[in-house]
Amino acid sequence: MLAASPTKDQRAYRSLTWGLVPQVRTIHRSPILYYNQVRDIGNGIIELSWVVHNFSTRDDIVFDFLNAPWGGTRHTSLPHHAISLPDNTLKPRSSFFTPEKPGGTVSLRKTGGWKIASASEDNDSSSLALVFGRDKHLEEEQAKAKRGEPYCQRGGGMLRDFLAHYPQLYDSIWKDWKTRPENSFRNYDVIEMIPNMTLRPGESIWYRSFLVVNQHDKANSIAQSLVDDIDYGLVEFSRSDTPRVPVYLVDSKVVENPPAGTEPATYLFARPVPGSHPVFLMEDTATGQEIISTDLYRFVPSEPLTLGIPQEHPNSEYYNTARGYSLDKNHCRWKRLLGFGLTEKPKENKSRLLSKVLPENIFPTPDTTHLDLWSAASK
Incomplete structure (x- = not known):
């Protein structure tokens, strides 16, 4: 964590983190910064915004697998899952993912752009919806790539949505999951959106999605209304306008x-x-x-x-x-x-x-990884 603070209106929280390589013993140096803002915009809507920056000094360190938003829900709290169709109706998650391939993927274009997890099948049940969109700029981004222009999306996004370790462990050591203590097994439904973006050295990409907390029918209606507000793309900051x-x-x-x-x-x-x-x-x-x-x-x-x-x-x-x-x-x-x-x-x-x-005791002698940079001119 390199920075974190609430906004002045106290309705959002911002953070900056360095994305670590998951292996603690590694040959790979991570050049990724994640800027994240979580904002309460009312009516149970939570806006999630990211900027991801690749500061690698090597031309060949290109990131082509971004799986955000990634998260999930507690299976014992919100066990009923449905995914929207392009006609804005809902179908059970099992209609998209079979027990034989519970961790498979489905094209975002084959969905309506959101999914919902609920405590029950009742219309007024407590629910959480995730709005991920339908590849709003896919054709535009592919056209840019074909013309040799800067682009961030090379292919269609995919959705992965499954109960962790199902059916393997639920047919064996967790088959009594409904009666055993809630913290005695993974107890997690995974939701993962893979937007198929490419992040080259020196580039930044941004992405926005939404969570909706409400009763089932209201959350469903609100989620549907937010699909067109999902957005993403390359972002460039000009020197003249940057503080x-x-x-x-x-x-x-x-x-x-x-x-x-x-x-x-x-x-x-x-x-x-x-x-x-x-x-x-x-x-x-x-x-x-x-x-x-x-x-x-x-x-x-x-x-x-x-x-x-x-x-x-x-x-x-x-x-x-x-x-x-x-x-x-x-x-x-x-x-x-x-x-x-x-x-x-x-x-x-x-x-x-x-x-x-800067004095040498503060700024050591430059080398191949500790770079000597030029300052910004004061305004």
């Missing part, structure tokens, strides 16, 4: 609220503008030293590896230069994102290299 964030140093420490009259040591961009890279504040928990760096793995133990991948392998360079990282042995406190610096010198005269404006 600058000051970085203050007091007694060689980064501070958010400096004494009056303190001049910023430098400025960074508030958003991932083109040609930028994120800059982080981190602490070595073994020594208490704080540094400013672009390398989130600075205080993660690593070791060289000899994988011996043949040169003719298309990814031999990636694997043969990889290091093994032990995230479970890290001695780092990832404090916050400070902003974004530029990888190349901009036209603005007031832009300076971070190594020239």
